Amino acid sequence: MTDELKDDRYFLAEALAEAEKGMADGGLPIGAVLVRGGEIIGRGHNQRVQQGDPIAHGEMDCFRKAGRQKTYSDTVLYTTLSPCMMCTGTIIQFGVPRVVVGEAENFEGNMPFLRERGVEVVLMDDEGCKDAMRRFLAVPGNLALWHEDIAED
């Protein structure tokens, strides 16, 4: 295993820990960490249900927690689920050059668009990330929460 792949697995596991924390609190199991030079500078998870905040997706909560940055050009974002257009637009606007995605099976997201805009996207197809979403969606009523999260009817 290369060092980079080892790092990617390590930080993705941290993003998944955030997702599990969110699910334990009754929220959607989507987490993210922002990394600079091998250190986590921000970590967050979807807080839409917990805070009644429609913009608090995992990636957004992570960016918020990281606080203001002079630049994102030296950062990597790890997220358990392929990003929606809100989070995709934020990644592009902030100029994050590399995004590691846990899975795109439960939600397709916008990986081709990110790549089109010059972002390096790595899809890990991680069983742990897929399983967290599956467990969440298996609970009655949660499918409606998920559809609301991505504003789908």
Next chain:
Amino acid sequence: MTDELKDDRYFLAEALAEAEKGMADGGLPIGAVLVRGGEIIGRGHNQRVQQGDPIAHGEMDCFRKAGRQKTYSDTVLYTTLSPCMMCTGTIIQFGVPRVVVGEAENFEGNMPFLRERGVEVVLMDDEGCKDAMRRFLAVPGNLALWHEDIAED
């Protein structure tokens, strides 16, 4: 003047009032209101400086304040400045069908991309909105804040 144009001017003025409130608090003068059926259901302004929150652009703060919505398909977003990619992605993800933009002179934003994705975009080219950004940018040091806001070097 048509009723729609009258309404658009009224709600844009409310967005500008939010922008002015933000500037009075030392923040960037960008405001937004979300409207459904002729009523404001959310209003906000850029809070990046005030709250140290990089995702708190005017439109995002407005969406947050509006809280969770079952649908955005019957809403109109009014914003004083042409939206950045974060706010653009959010408008698209949430399915807001119509956006009224105060001005695109101080920041080009992403109006063509919004239109490409099926959003009706109306540019008001409003003197009040332009003037607010101009007054803000004329203050020494504020240009750097603005560049940080849109993550430009």
